[in-house]
Amino acid sequence: MIDRIHRVMIRGKVYEKDQLRVGFVLLLPTMIALLLLFVIPAVQVITYSFTNFSLTSGQKAFNGLANYRYIFTDTKFVKALGNTFTFALLKLVFDTTIALALALMLDSRIPFKRLLRSVYFAPVVVPVVASSLIWIWFFDPGIGPFNQILMSFGLPKLQWLYHEDTALISIILFSIWKGMGYNMVLFLAGLQNIPDSYVEAAKVDGATSLQVLLRIKLPLLRPIISFVIMIGIINSFKVFAEINVMTPKGGPLYSTALMVVYIYEQAFSNGKMGRACAASLLLFIIILLLTTLQHKMGTKKTIELD
Numbered sequence: 001m002i003d004r005i006h007r008v009m010i011r012g013k014v015y016e017k018d019q020l021r022v023g024f025v026l027l028l029p030t031m032i033a034l035l036l037l038f039v040i041p042a043v044q045v046i047t048y049s050f051t052n053f054s055l056t057s058g059q060k061a062f063n064g065l066a067n068y069r070y071i072f073t074d075t076k077f078v079k080a081l082g083n084t085f086t087f088a089l090l091k092l093v094f095d096t097t098i099a100l101a102l103a104l105m106l107d108s109r110i111p112f113k114r115l116l117r118s119v120y121f122a123p124v125v126v127p128v129v130a131s132s133l134i135w136i137w138f139f140d141p142g143i144g145p146f147n148q149i150l151m152s153f154g155l156p157k158l159q160w161l162y163h164e165d166t167a168l169i170s171i172i173l174f175s176i177w178k179g180m181g182y183n184m185v186l187f188l189a190g191l192q193n194i195p196d197s198y199v200e201a202a203k204v205d206g207a208t209s210l211q212v213l214l215r216i217k218l219p220l221l222r223p224i225i226s227f228v229i230m231i232g233i234i235n236s237f238k239v240f241a242e243i244n245v246m247t248p249k250g251g252p253l254y255s256t257a258l259m260v261v262y263i264y265e266q267a268f269s270n271g272k273m274g275r276a277c278a279a280s281l282l283l284f285i286i287i288l289l290l291t292t293l294q295h296k297m298g299t300k301k302t303i304e305l306d
Contacts, residue, residue: 049278055271067278077279079254080262083168087258088236090172091179096228099180100221103187104213117188121181128178132245135174136161139246161247164255171256174242179235183228190224191217226294233290237283240264259283 006017052063071077102120106113123131138144139160147157160170194217202212218225240260243251250257250265257265259279267276 045277045280048274049281051274053272053274053277055267055273057271063274067275068282070275071279071282076250076254076257076265077262080250080257080259083256084237084258087168087172087175087239088233091175091236092229092232094172095176095180095183095232096225098176099183099228100187100225102180102184103191104217106184106188107191117185120184123178124181126178128241129245131178132174132242136246139170162252164251164253167247167251167255171239171242171246174246175236175239178242179232183232186224186228187221190221194220230291230294233294234287237287237290259286 007014008017008020009015048060049067050062050064051060052066053060106117106120110116138146141147141157141159141162144160146160150157158166161167198216198220199212202216207215237258238260239258243256243258243261244264247256250261260283263276263279263283266272266279
């Protein structure tokens, strides 16, 4: 009788009531933080996206789908959306490839491995604003080192950040340099967790280094590759600081404006908070769809490998 009073069954498992009380008390601060920092703001974003909320006039009346109709007919939004997908695709491909190549190199027997790991990882810990200011000088058309290198090979100078054809590429180069060290560490950790017996057995059977890489290392790295791609998608769609520092207001002819830049412009430059909330909700849906698709594809490949 006492056991029935002091025990509770939840989803087929029996718990002591005292345990549930302690668990609830311990989770309460986290639940309050999630409520205040995530749930309530998310509900407000959804609600405001259907209003004409303006910071300048103070209006907050319901206007249905007017914000969404405006966004999809706004040439700036279309430009920012295209820039975002271009940025994300190029950054993911080159960032992941270079980081994996560096990890494979550092996993082999080469001199100064510890020093090289620190050198490649150093950009990750440098503040974005500080590193962006340094790279502005690198990209300077007159005295920047990049143009000096091009001229030493007999190539013409580039305008880099100051021309619509090269501005976005310049930002992508900076972002690859800034983030590849983090992915390199993840790949390196995965490579070092592969048992040496697998590689040795393959070499005994006559496998070449390329076959070991393609048949053993890469398949075992699939979970980490999937994680790197997922995090890369999320990070690529929320880039803002380097854009705002290196090419303010979206750069020449709005060529470097990404979705977050467009949202910031609508909210704080134009004061149209309702439109900014609508664009933010669309950005969330895009990230959710892409990460869900990538996760399902990664899970499917892992199951096939098993």
